[in-house]
Amino acid sequence: MPNPRRIAATGRSSRFRYGKFTARVTAGALALSLVAACNGPAAPSAGGSAEVPASATNQTLTVGVATLQQQYADPVLANEGGNTYPIKWSVGEPLIRQELDMRQVPALATEWSVSTDDLTWDVKLREGVKMHDGSTFTAKDVQTSINRVKDPAFTSYAAYVKKIASVEIVNDYEIKIKTTVPYANLVFDTPAPVATDYYNRVGEAEFRKKPVAAGPWKFDSQVFNDSMTLTRFDDFWDKDRIANFSKLVLKIIPDESSRLSGIQTGQLDIAQGLTPNSAAQLQGSPTIKLVTSKQASVANVFFVDNWFEADSKLKDVNVRKALMLAIDRKAIADSLYRGFGTVTVNATLPVTLGNDTSLQAWPYDPNQAKQLLAAAGASNLSFTLHLYNQTTAIADVQKFAEAVIGYWKEIGVNVTMDAMDPATYLDKAVKHQLTGAVILGTPGLLISDPEKLSIFYTSTGGYSAVKNAELDGMFARLSSTVKRDDQAKIAGEISRKLHETLYGLPVVSLDAVYAIGPKVAAWNLMEGNPYPGPFWHLDAK
Amino acid sequence: MTRYTLSRLLQGLVAMWVIVTIVFFLARLGGDAAALLAPPDATPEQIAAIRLSYGFDQPLHLQYVDYLRGIVTLDFGQSVSYRQPVVDLVIPAMVNTARLALAAFVIALVLGVTFGAIAGVRAGTRYDQAVRGLSVLGQSVPPFWLGMLLVLLFSINLGWLPAFGSEGFTSLILPACALAAFPLASIARLTRSSVLEIVARDQTLFERSKGVGPATLMSHILRNASLPVVTLAGIQLGAMFSGTIVVENLFAWPGVGQLAIQGIQARDFALIQGIVVVNTFVFVALLFVVDLSYGWLDPRVRAVKSAVKSKVGANVEAAA
């Protein structure tokens, strides 16, 4: 068995009974005198010991996912945020991939180096790799993929394309890519190679419907808003990541209670995206186990007043600090999130490159908070907290907001809650139409790259909460630095700076919770990843 | 009859055009789609490129002409979010919705008319009270809650039926039942009151005076009572065809409702337009069928032509 970390089922014995799902169906259950389905004895926290047969060829595993976003089968298109990644990671195989601990490791590239001016990348490619159509992978397939995304329709590659100067094939297994500016993540960001001959033969439209790439899973078929079916690719170059079963169905089930039903009826083998309350319902089931990806996303409060010129008490770091000290984050993590949450130390997570591990979490100290407020002359502080009423990034986001507002009220801060639908909210946030404070989730997967924090902390970032020249400078230096070690140093500085300035409060980080059924023998999750997949070390019984 | 049919057809086409046009302009009032499609850190040049590639740079009236031409040739353009031709998305979704809607409709119609008719004929009895009570319940129970209850009972506890999915007959049963509850209840209520009204009419007394059996009597009552029910049923079916987001969501049913939500969230013009056009078409077609069925059920509706004849009849009468 090659994988050190086997399933860690959460064996906690807490039995809360008044969860969201419970409340919604309890009345009906009582009316019909039904007995809740999962009332067996508490299961031991096993999982790691399950036997994994070498082959379970005829098995199909079905994963119930909340969303696959636009459901692109094409691993190159599937770059529109984490919910499309299951395909990016399954059908596609990139040049560099992330390991389960989010380290970047070689995939179809074996070596890469950058010229002294930091502008020309020389990438050596893996030999003997088969594509899904049986063709052999070469440098041409990398070039084809890069040329494809030059079409502005590939919106998620716009920033990438802007920095590409030229692509030159040295030989079948070596390629040179020139950039216009130093671009540390160039190789990592390069789209997954696609089978050139096939692409040229069928054309763009057909390729999107039936892509051919080099990932561990072949695209088989899809029904929009229903499911995507993948089959195992037996000739995948990395034998460790070939599953022992033949078919993987990603079934889109937007409603959480339906995913919960699915895992209970056995229609699903894995249910993704469970809120802590539903997860608590499954605890104690003899057949269903819970697995978690720790600290998969952070629930943040950003003080967006810092982006505007106008005066605001929230521009005072002591006020922001007071607001941080006022929140009993441990209580939120343990009660609201039933232990599936952790007090976040800093805006950068353990999975973030260069994260300063010496930093200490801000304590819960309402008395000091009150003193700080009084000293800052902000004792009767009031502002509006804006939020989306639903998001996959933060479970029970409205309850979270209520809890935070409750703690602030205890130190005399009066906060109005303003919840709206996600589309409206994110649109307003991007356009800086919100003042006061906003709630946003930051997926661990995203901010494993510290540069991505610039979205929130530089003056031109998409969800920018602050205009601060010092931070702008740090992120500028970070993005023009290509050496990993240098990047880590700058990221460490950023990490400390964010910790002390508190433009955003990383309140708690939440685990991604999956329920897995009896047909699953083993599954290793990617640390800090709130999105489904990658389905690499997943095996059937 | 042909004239009647033609005028209905024309009305339908005009209705379609109006709706299709409204949708076109409404969707464009919602904001800059190109900016929305672009990543948060996109430059103005990138946004301009996106605008160009989707034709958003064209003057509005040219976009509109293109749009109308597209509809006529069943080409609704490309979905900007799914990056697929809209037709390939909407038609399969419509087929799925139709399957669910028709199944629910059959349940609602057969049971609704049966329960309603018996309740109407036996007005005041316990059976009638039960039907009335249940139809109030059926109309007030949220489909979401009913669906969850059905899943809890038939999927989780009894294990008889799948909790969701869209393959095979068994997966159709629970969502169809959840969806059928409301129209069933309203059809039952309307059938009951309609039957009650027909039963009280002279024509029923006269029919009974013939000494006909219960089957013949019932067929007279039901056919007369069916006129308002047909209207209601048509509207209910139309509503079900336009997608039932709640039930589709709960049962992970890949129908038009879910597609519409995705389209709206992504401000996917082409997709929203495609859905609305296809939906409008279905709705107009349904109303057309409902109108035609009036003519079939009620000879008075197709009476225009025979007005002459009845005048002749009156003259004969006067002469006699």
Added chain:
Amino acid sequence: MLEISNLTTHYFQGGQVATAVRGVSLTLNKGLATAIVGESGSGKSTVAMSVMRMIRPPIGDIAEGTIRVNGTDVTAASPKRMREILRTSIGFVPQDPTTALDPLYTIRSQIVEAMPHVERNKRTETIVELLTSLGIADARDRLREHPHQFSGGMRQRVAIAIALAKEPDLLIADEPTTALDVTTQIGILRLLDRLRRERHLTTMFITHDIRVARLVCQDVAVMYGGVVVESGPLSAVVEAPSHPYTQALLDASSLDVGPRQRLRAISGSPPTLLSMPSGCPFAPRCPNATDICRSEMPATTRKADGSSFACWNPVAS
């Protein structure tokens, strides 16, 4: 042919029991037309509906008495037996053919339903013959037409065809001309009279208009407040009414009244079903009423001319 004895019929109205007919006894002579005359609410239609057993719970019920049609007591007949009697013995002509005919069915199919005994292939011929004999021209061409394509008078002829299709012994006509144009009324009345004679139909002719009754009927029963106050041969009753109500009715509809002469109306209004006096129902409006009238129901008295009446203080002849 039709013998009603001691019939009492109730209606159930919102939990209350309303007595529409109280102890009515009436015999219809075979082959003759008997008018049942009375104001609305007098119970005259209820008698007809009771004969056809159209009053059943939850609407109402026959509480007492027997109704013999050709010797069979319909009050005791099973629903199946009752349908058979309706199908073979009783023809019904409705008040308003516009509301009585089913607008959605062709007239042929509506007539066919009333003639199950006729062989399938002879039905069209029989119907055409029947309709023609009732004065409907082009009957054959009009079989596929619907009621709305006919004029009011023609509709009533269709309704009469339905009543006659079963070749009944008893014909019940419930104000058959009230809803028609004045010009067509007389035609229908003549038709009914002719049919009675040709087919030896025992006819129950319900009307509020004693003048109409005089045109087509031989016998009469005058009803007031759910009871028969006077009955017998029409000529005898008209010539020498004994009951003050009959007298008043005749006065009110007098054919001798000349132009500009005032018709005498009956003062007061008829009792409602729920407030029926315990004595003679006409007592509150009766000019001859005495104390006994208000407390006790008068017995029926037979007269030499074959008529009978129920009154404590009959009109002096």
